[in-house]
Amino acid sequence: MELLYVCIGGFFGAIARFLMFNVFAKKERATLFVNVSGSFLLVLFMPYMTTDWQQLLIAIGFFGAYTTFSTFTLDAVQLAKTSKKEAALYVVRMLSYSAVAMLVAYMLDSMLRR
Amino acid sequence: MSNRLSHRVVAALVVGCGGACGVALRYVCIASFSGAALFVANIVGSFCLAYLHERVSGKRNEQVIRLFVMTGMLGSFTTFSSVTYDAFVLFQQSILRGFMYVVVMTFCCIVAAIGGTVVGKR
Numbered sequence: 496m497e498l499l500y501v502c503i504g505g506f507f508g509a510i511a512r513f514l515m516f517n518v519f520a521k522k523e524r525a526t527l528f529v530n531v532s533g534s535f536l537l538v539l540f541m542p543y544m545t546t547d548w549q550q551l552l553i554a555i556g557f558f559g560a561y562t563t564f565s566t567f568t569l570d571a572v573q574l575a576k577t578s579k580k581e582a583a584l585y586v587v588r589m590l591s592y593s594a595v596a597m598l599v600a601y602m603l604d605s606m607l608r609r
Numbered sequence: 610m611s612n613r614l615s616h617r618v619v620a621a622l623v624v625g626c627g628g629a630c631g632v633a634l635r636y637v638c639i640a641s642f643s644g645a646a647l648f649v650a651n652i653v654g655s656f657c658l659a660y661l662h663e664r665v666s667g668k669r670n671e672q673v674i675r676l677f678v679m680t681g682m683l684g685s686f687t688t689f690s691s692v693t694y695d696a697f698v699l700f701q702q703s704i705l706r707g708f709m710y711v712v713v714m715t716f717c718c719i720v721a722a723i724g725g726t727v728v729g730k731r
Contacts, residue, residue, distance in 0.1 A: 509624050555691075572719065
């Protein structure tokens with residue numbers, strides 16, 4: 496039963512990510528957008544997911560599938576083939592944007608709770 | 610429905626099914642390794658994706674592998690949002706630990722992806 500929740504979330508998360516890859520012209524842009532937006536939304540919604548099934552369906556399933564680490568590292572390796580600087584910049588951008596997204600989500604959440 | 614649109618819909622469904630499998634696999638990993646599961650999943654996933662990418666590049670008729678395995682399964686097997694959330698939890702204890710967690714994870718996965726590319730070239 497737990498696995499079913501996780502699978503349903505993963506099904507829709509992967510489709511959402513796939514659609515985003517069709518929206519953006521550059522593959523790296525799409526990966527960046529998907530990971531940063533997914534991180535933001537997960538940190539924002541996590542305090543409201545109180546029951547087990549919500550966490551399985553949304554946190555592990557949907558956002559787990561929506562964001563991806565393997566495409567990110569593959570992008571970085573591909574970029575490094577043409578320019579090492581581009582690749583390093585891409586990695587730094589990914590990590591710093593998601594850190595900012597995390598902080599903004601945290602601050603937004605604590606503002607809304609007041 | 611035009612032919613192109615139906616092709617897209619089928620592609621999205623294939624990705625979705627792959628995604629469901631990938632997430633299920635990760636969930637099984639979490640259940641069996643707990644703490645290090647995310648590390649294992651992201652490193653293994655990064656290696657496999659880079660390996661397959663090297664294998665299918667230049668070939669045109671590998672749609673099933675591309676959509677189901679690469680975009681769907683391996684894309685969903687690895688995850689970024691849980692890494693951010695774990696880092697978020699660690700940040701609240703100690704900024705250094707949260708920072709180290711993200712840096713070590715990224716470093717290991719990039720090394721895994723380079724390894725996958727090298728092995729895939731052979």
